Amino acid sequence: MKYVGEPVTRVDALEKATGRAVFGNDVALAGMLHGAVLRSPYPHARLVEIDTSLAEQAPGVRAVVAGRHFPFTFGASIQDQPFLAIDRVRFAGEPVAAVAADTELQAQQALDLITVSYDELPAVLDARAALAADAPLVHPDLHTYRRGGHEIVPHSNINAVAGFAHGDVEGGLREADLVFEDEFFAHALSHSALETHCAIARYEPADHGYTLWTSTDRPFQMRRELAAALGLSGRQVRVIVGYVGGSFGGKSTLIAEAPAVALARRVPGRPVRVEFSREEDLAASRVRMPAFVKLTTGVMRDGTLTARRAEFLWEGGAYASNAVGIAVRGPKAAFGPYRLPNIEYRSRMVYTNRQPSGSYRGYGTTQAAWACESQMDMIARRLGIDPLTLRLRNGLRDGDPWINGQIMRGINARETIELVAAEIGWGTVDRAPAAHLRRGQGIATMIKETATPTSSNVVVKVEEDGEVVVLCAAPEIGAGQVTVLRQMAADAIGVPLTAVSLPPTDTATSPFNGPVASSRTTYHVGNALHLAGQEIRRRVRALAGDLLAVDPDLIDLEDGVIVQQGTGPRLTLGELLHASGPEGHSLVAEARYTSAGSALLKADPGGEWVSTIFWMIASQAAEIEVDTETGTIRVLKVAAAADVGRPVNPVACRQQIEGGVVMGVSNTLYEELIPAGGRIGNANLADYKLATAQDVPEIIPLIVESDHPEAPFGAKGIGEPAAAATAPAIANALCDAIGVRITDLPITPAKVLAALAEKGREEPRRG
């Protein structure tokens, strides 16, 4: 290995630092029109009438479209979402009409000329209300919608039901010395990538299809979602992706693409661009799915866990988006990286009249870890056991069975926990640096699977001069995908890193790939590259053997040079290809990797669907300072360790770990979407507060290794676990500092003060 494992400078860094990188919203095409979207002000209403006639006459307007002109629905899990509202609106901000004009200003001004009459309906604004027997139904016809095979409750707001059990939870709880029953709430979060949602769509009359220029983390899945909605083949939908200005799971389903496509259909051959304002991005795109979590855990007096039941109620918003998978799989993380012989989870997702919930870095695991790791500390405190000791005592080890009996290979939970505890100086903290300041430490860990099975195809083109173009649909969304894939391609094939390029994704020419999500890219595309590399090498050996009249088994390809064992370098790859085809040459190999069928996925009967091809484990230890007069928390230091298998690029891994902590601190302490009736009251970046450079603790990123038998170059993944353990680590540190337990996010100064006041009232009673 020459490049894998090295801290190679990111190949996109220079382009981005000099302002030359082209993002989706930098694309300008000839004849491009600008779109604007009219949105419902009501969370739930019948759409009685829309009159677009005045808007159609407005200056510069080329197309106006309402739901009745484009009556299609889409949805990644349930086909429930109209491109534009047809007879009902189901969340404040839902698109009801759109305008395409020569300029963005003309399009926005034309919106004011559209008149809409609504008949307001009672709205259901939170998950518990959605469950009430007399709750208004957000989708009365849910049972008629096309969907995957998951369970729903017809004639209710429950659009996903899932669960899994292993062992004997009731028995485990009975045998326990103590049973803990605790409830937690994890709030909605906006992805808030700095690049807002933006898409350009063009209807291609010759093909009756569409071309989309957009920022997405999953070009093929977006293609499929659009094609399925419109009754098209995948080939008829072409998705082109440049650099993505951050996704974090938010750019995964049709969002800006929907109104862009509806408008594009009206102006065949002309591109239509729809760019979301920051307000639309915050209030009318997607959010992390809020979750009410109840954990019932049995534990022996020495801290050994015996059983856990996890009950989840997920607040899905008005449309299911790609959130069903969260309800089905997210709860697995509620059992932590712990040995738990008896487990059960029950999960329900409901429609509400709010902005749709969808994938958000972690896909349910941040919500599950919030509950799991908060309760672990509650257990530790009650039993008088050090929280670090409690976690180590129950920690899963390589070779242990997981919740479904799958044998865990390639995990290193223990070292992540021990390392962060050591780096934070566990147990040594200056508790009262001033009269009104208290400090504490908290530790948290988490485990995440990857979606299984998924697959990746790659095509490797060796050009006639020996340089390599890799075709794979893996957009650079910011984590260094392109760099890491180039490193792996260079080593898999045997060419210099500088001789490899990965062009931007285009579904017309790239082969299929699963999403750049679920922390799966390094592992799955890496394995496909490994296979393709082997095939290239085999053919190069055969060609060289022919040309040089040498046994192919004596030939190696090293860094672009054909080397004969015992003799040394003979010629370059370019010279070989030229010699074997002077009229012109490409050597093309393709490979597909899928995790389906791996022996590693074997599990107890009935539990195979739960299996995952690899786990990632990440731990964080935080030291915080609380001001007891204001309730303000300052995070001083966070040590964060991730078990990545083997790092392909250590700097990129550290970027992810550090970035995950920053996002975690921000999510936990500062971010809250404030409801104002049925709308969002703070849909702007002054009032939806993201952490700035002045809010960042000292961060110590730590890479931990493990031995996964099927990982390419030993590498697993890192993107999601990086962000997960921060919230419980901070809550645990808060409890350590001032003895209060906050169970619902975010942790605000008001909640801290209220908890302190409550504690003050309780304490005199204890005498």
Place this chain on the structure above:
Amino acid sequence: MMRVTLSVNGHRHEVDVEPNLTLLEYVRERLHLTGTKEGCGVGECGTCLVLVDGHPVNSCLLLAADADGRVIETIEGLSVGEEPGPVQAAFVEAGAVQCGYCTPAMVVAAEGLLRADPDPGPAEIAGAVAPVLCRCGSYPRVQAALRIAAAGRKQP
């Protein structure tokens, strides 16, 4: 329309602009310098920073007409010909670039600080980049890049 003279990255442009055209729109849409990005359009995220007479300014909050006669530098102007400028190179070296969307603004903020204060301390550095939001969480490395760039400036 108003006739103004805008100096952008060393080039003079005598142009007619609408009174409500922002400097951000002018730079991106009229000059096709798309290195400067939009994050919110209302001055709350810092993504659109450019240097105006050497000072970092949210270009979404400045009307093109009000930039008449001022010296404007965008991220593209901070390169040295086809090579990266020293601050840009420092960002690459420090691993301060992830998705890259905030990077032009961060570079502009850094450049603005170093022109005003060639030897900034940690508080000055954090304060200079605080107005630019980064969701990827590259703040620690951006600050490291600033330290590298400052150190580089000190050398003869």
